[in-house]
Amino acid sequence: MYAVTYELIKTCKQSGARLGVLHTPHGDIETPIFMPVGTQATVKSMTPEELKEIGSQIILSNTYHLYLRPGHELVKKAGGLHEFMHWDKPILTDSGGFQVFSLGPLRKITEEGVEFRSHLDGSKHFLTPEKAMEIQNALGSDIMMAFDECAPYPATKEYVKNSLERTTRWLERCKAAHKNPEKQALFGIIQGGMYKDLREQSAKEITAIDLPGYAIGGLSVGEPKPMMYEVLEYTTPLMPADKPRYLMGVGSPDDLIEGVIRGIDMFDCVLPTRIARNGTAMTSQGKVVVRNASYAEDFTPLDPECDCYTCRNYTKAYIRHLVKTNEILGARLITTHNLHFLLKLMEQIRQAIREDRLLDFREEFFRKYGYEL
Amino acid sequence: MYAVTYELIKTCKQSGARLGVLHTPHGDIETPIFMPVGTQATVKSMTPEELKEIGSQIILSNTYHLYLRPGHELVKKAGGLHEFMHWDKPILTDSGGFQVFSLGPLRKITEEGVEFRSHLDGSKHFLTPEKAMEIQNALGSDIMMAFDECAPYPATKEYVKNSLERTTRWLERCKAAHKNPEKQALFGIIQGGMYKDLREQSAKEITAIDLPGYAIGGLSVGEPKPMMYEVLEYTTPLMPADKPRYLMGVGSPDDLIEGVIRGIDMFDCVLPTRIARNGTAMTSQGKVVVRNASYAEDFTPLDPECDCYTCRNYTKAYIRHLVKTNEILGARLITTHNLHFLLKLMEQIRQAIREDRLLDFREEFFRKYGYEL
Numbered sequence: 143m144y145a146v147t148y149e150l151i152k153t154c155k156q157s158g159a160r161l162g163v164l165h166t167p168h169g170d171i172e173t174p175i176f177m178p179v180g181t182q183a184t185v186k187s188m189t190p191e192e193l194k195e196i197g198s199q200i201i202l203s204n205t206y207h208l209y210l211r212p213g214h215e216l217v218k219k220a221g222g223l224h225e226f227m228h229w230d231k232p233i234l235t236d237s238g239g240f241q242v243f244s245l246g247p248l249r250k251i252t253e254e255g256v257e258f259r260s261h262l263d264g265s266k267h268f269l270t271p272e273k274a275m276e277i278q279n280a281l282g283s284d285i286m287m288a289f290d291e292c293a294p295y296p297a298t299k300e301y302v303k304n305s306l307e308r309t310t311r312w313l314e315r316c317k318a319a320h321k322n323p324e325k326q327a328l329f330g331i332i333q334g335g336m337y338k339d340l341r342e343q344s345a346k347e348i349t350a351i352d353l354p355g356y357a358i359g360g361l362s363v364g365e366p367k368p369m370m371y372e373v374l375e376y377t378t379p380l381m382p383a384d385k386p387r388y389l390m391g392v393g394s395p396d397d398l399i400e401g402v403i404r405g406i407d408m409f410d411c412v413l414p415t416r417i418a419r420n421g422t423a424m425t426s427q428g429k430v431v432v433r434n435a436s437y438a439e440d441f442t443p444l445d446p447e448c449d450c451y452t453c454r455n456y457t458k459a460y461i462r463h464l465v466k467t468n469e470i471l472g473a474r475l476i477t478t479h480n481l482h483f484l485l486k487l488m489e490q491i492r493q494a495i496r497e498d499r500l501l502d503f504r505e506e507f508f509r510k511y512g513y514e515l
Numbered sequence: 516m517y518a519v520t521y522e523l524i525k526t527c528k529q530s531g532a533r534l535g536v537l538h539t540p541h542g543d544i545e546t547p548i549f550m551p552v553g554t555q556a557t558v559k560s561m562t563p564e565e566l567k568e569i570g571s572q573i574i575l576s577n578t579y580h581l582y583l584r585p586g587h588e589l590v591k592k593a594g595g596l597h598e599f600m601h602w603d604k605p606i607l608t609d610s611g612g613f614q615v616f617s618l619g620p621l622r623k624i625t626e627e628g629v630e631f632r633s634h635l636d637g638s639k640h641f642l643t644p645e646k647a648m649e650i651q652n653a654l655g656s657d658i659m660m661a662f663d664e665c666a667p668y669p670a671t672k673e674y675v676k677n678s679l680e681r682t683t684r685w686l687e688r689c690k691a692a693h694k695n696p697e698k699q700a701l702f703g704i705i706q707g708g709m710y711k712d713l714r715e716q717s718a719k720e721i722t723a724i725d726l727p728g729y730a731i732g733g734l735s736v737g738e739p740k741p742m743m744y745e746v747l748e749y750t751t752p753l754m755p756a757d758k759p760r761y762l763m764g765v766g767s768p769d770d771l772i773e774g775v776i777r778g779i780d781m782f783d784c785v786l787p788t789r790i791a792r793n794g795t796a797m798t799s800q801g802k803v804v805v806r807n808a809s810y811a812e813d814f815t816p817l818d819p820e821c822d823c824y825t826c827r828n829y830t831k832a833y834i835r836h837l838v839k840t841n842e843i844l845g846a847r848l849i850t851t852h853n854l855h856f857l858l859k860l861m862e863q864i865r866q867a868i869r870e871d872r873l874l875d876f877r878e879e880f881f882r883k884y885g886y887e888l
Contacts, residue, residue, distance in 0.1 A: 470843050471557045
């Protein structure tokens with residue numbers, strides 16, 4: 143039996159989007175869902191209790207970062223990542239693949255794995271499918287991601303083909319090395335860049351390996367949005383209907399809606415937390431760059447339609463003051479709001495699926511939102 | 516009638532320390548009390564709700580900083596500082612005097628006031644007793660501090676004498692300029708450095724001006740602790756018994772106990788919040804520099820005897836990881852703990868006064884604590 147199973151509750155008659163439940167060792171997750179990112183075993187500025195209060199059902203954490211600091215062995219000694227960071231709901235960990243590939247000149251890819259130098263101290267490391275499994279087994283996450291290569295955009299067809307085929311071979315090694323399949327679910331990752339036939343090849347190869355879930359990687363890497371939507375349109379139908387589908391690294395409001403309409407169940411992105419720390423809020427009126435001088439004497443909330451802690455208690459003028467003076471509370475208040483906004487959006491999406499009106503919801507939302515983040 | 520009044524509840528039979536209540540426009544405060552510092556209209560990293568949860572009864576904020584950013588006129592438009600920062604309990608504001616004198620070569624003192632350049636952009640400003648009152652009237656704090664000069668240590672007797680006499684003249688100007696005495700209480704500040712006769716002169720001059728409270732300034736500026744205690748010993752008896760006595764800028768655990776024993780009712784200090792952000796905790800076992808490698812695999816709380824949110828839920832190993840990776844949550848967790856520690860210490864001090872055993876409590880505390888922070 144898989145550690146994580148997907149239960150389809152219903153399909154939206156208007157859009158085909160899926161409403162489901164993901165059963166995990168740390169509880170059930172209603173899908174479609176957005177996963178806040180807690181790179182270094184903390185969703186920046188937030189406590190676990192606050193994350194739960196705004197409706198976080200699962201968070202993501204990073205193998206690469208935790209391997210370097212504090213080290214997966216230490217986390218294991220602490221009783222695993224949940225215990226270490228005081229979070230008792232599900233955790234998904236990425237494989238570190240995306241991070242080491244992003245190191246550019248600091249890394250070297252071979253069939254065996256990736257040699258890289260730490261961005262912290264330049265120390266040399268070697269990450270392989272087996273090592274990525276060892277680390278994630280030590281962390282004890284509910285969902286572990288396969289060690290893959292996320293090809294850049296643009297990339298030649300030859301490069302992408304070689305890369306996706308290596309990703310398939312690495313997935314087989316991941317599955318073989320995974321020590322704890324009854325307690326942790328391993329998800330495979332479909333690559334193939336922006337090439338339809340390569341996506342088809344990868345989807346076929348990856349889903350041929352029996353696993354509790356599959357992800358789509360290599361999107362939201364700089365390509366135009368319509369191109370991403372097109373890839374989703376021809377890729378998700380190739381993924382098994384009885385397994386969860388996770389679109390990696392995507393989290394702008396419009397992409398979440400478009401992704402769900404194309405059959406996606408899970409998303410993650412640093413966007414809401416990262417822009418919060420730069421002083422930008424996602425609101426029902428569009429993007430609010432609260433640092434702007436125009437908000438200096440604006441004594442209204444970030445979002446007049448929002449009922450989060452921040453919007454109930456603070457004005458743009460005050461939050462702007464905090465941001466301008468580099469006060470920690472500024473990052474906290476906007477992070478809380480942005481995550482609440484996206485998690486509430488996902489709840490609205492789930493409700494629209496229940497009511498078979500997700501396409502209508504998209505239209506209403508875009509009319510109101512009026513921009514792309 | 517004063518905006519703020521002091522009610523003496525009882526005097527400790529063993530130590531002579533005072534237990535009292537300060538009645539303010541934003542509620543009653545049990546004294547002796549420690550006031551967390553919220554320099555820029557925020558106690559760094561904390562929400563008002565969290566401050567209340569750990570027992571904060573009053574906070575301090577800074578005229579100098581708020582005058583520069585966001586500006587007192589803006590705070591006034593927001594409905595005052597309480598409304599601006601979402602804090603409905605009492606606020607004490609300092610006068611900005613200490614901050615401008617600390618600017619060193621950037622400021623010039625005359626009888627009229629202090630000309631200074633902003634530490635932010637070098638812009639030129641002129642702070643006078645009248646201006647300090649105008650700013651604090653706009654902020655709407657419950658307790659306003661007089662614009663004084665805090666003489667450095669060491670300083671010649673002549674310098675200190677001139678300085679304290681100017682401080683008296685400035686206090687008269689503050690009182691005359693104060694627009695809102697029925698809603699905001701102005702406290703005078705006794706100076707005089709480490710010279711007994713000058714402290715006596717200042718205490719006499721300052722307390723001759725009828726005000727709802729008095730403070731002792733110019734201590735904890737680099738002098739040895741026994742010298743500070745000696746100054747307190749001969750100064751507090753010169754202060755009226757029916758008014759609150761505030762020792763400015765003092766907040767290490769030992770100084771709080773020693774100050775209360777010498778008749779002080781109110782304290783403030785950036786110490787607990789500042790050292791928290793550097794990764795140092797105040798605990799019942801002494802100082803814990805959680806950044807130290809020795810705590811890397813310490814899976815026990817910061818303080819085994821503490822029941823604060825941080826100690827109930829997190830280990831030193833995790834907090835060390837947060838501090839080492841510069842995560843905001845690290846600053847939050849230690850700040851929460853340190854303020855809780857000092858506020859609980861004040862509650863223990865009040866209880867010891869109730870039980871006429873503050874000298875015994877001091878002995879127990881020092882035996883356990885075993886160090887000076």
